[in-house]
Amino acid sequence: MLDDRLPRRDLLRLAGFSTLSVGLAACGRVAPAVQPAASALPAHPSAEGTSASADEALARLREGNQRFVADKESNPNSSPARRASIAASQEPFATILGCVDSRVPPELIFDCGLGDLFVIRTAGHTLDHAVTGSIEFGAVELKIPAILVLGHERCGAVKATIEVLEGRAEALSNIFVLVEAIAPAVEAASTRPGDLLDNAVEINVTRTMATLSQAPLLAPLIKEGKLKIAGAVYDLDTGVVRFLEG
C-alpha cells in the first residue's frame, strides 16, 4: 500500500508552486492529455445524429438551467413514451463533461431528460484516454455538435489539489492522478488576484477545454464549424450555470 502513496519527499517538493513542474516531472507520470489514434474509432460515422447546431444546443442548455433556477422545470423527455422512442438509438444534443460532485447532476440542472445529454463525469472533470475517447465517440459517432466543460463552485477535487500543493494533505493512491491533472490550474491561479479556489476552478475549465480542442478527432470538427467546445461554472448556492466568454 505504501507504494501507492505519494512519497513524502515529493509532497514537499510539490508544496512550492515554483517547483511544481519539477516535482511532477520527477514523479515520472505521463500527462493525461495523450490522445488515442484516430483509427481507434469507426471510419464511417453513423447516419444518425442530431441536427441541432452547436449554438442551438448551448441555447437549449441555458434555457434549461434558467428553468431550473426559477424552479419552473418542465422535466422533459422522462415519460415511458420517450423511453420507448429512443430505445433503438440515441441523438443527444450536447456532451457534458462535468465533475462527479453529487450536487451537480447535469440532467437536473439543465432540465433535460432521457437521451438528451451525453454525460461524462470525473472528479474535477479530469481527462484521460477513456474520457477523451468517450467524448470523441460522441462527436464522431453520434455527431453531437456541442461539448460543455462544466466546473463548479467549491470543487472538492480542486480544493484537495490546493491542499496537497500547500503541503496540508496527501494525495493517496490514484487520487494523485487527479491532483497531477488539476495542479497546473492551481499554479496559474496562484498568480492572479482574488479567491484561489474560485480562480483555479475557472482555469481548470479553460485548460480542459484547450486540451479537448486538440484531440485528434475533435480538432478537425471544430475547424470545420461542426463542433463547439464551451465552458461554464455552476454556482452551488444559486443553481446558476455561468457560461464563460470566448
Ligand SMILES: [Zn+2]
Ligand atoms: Zn468537483
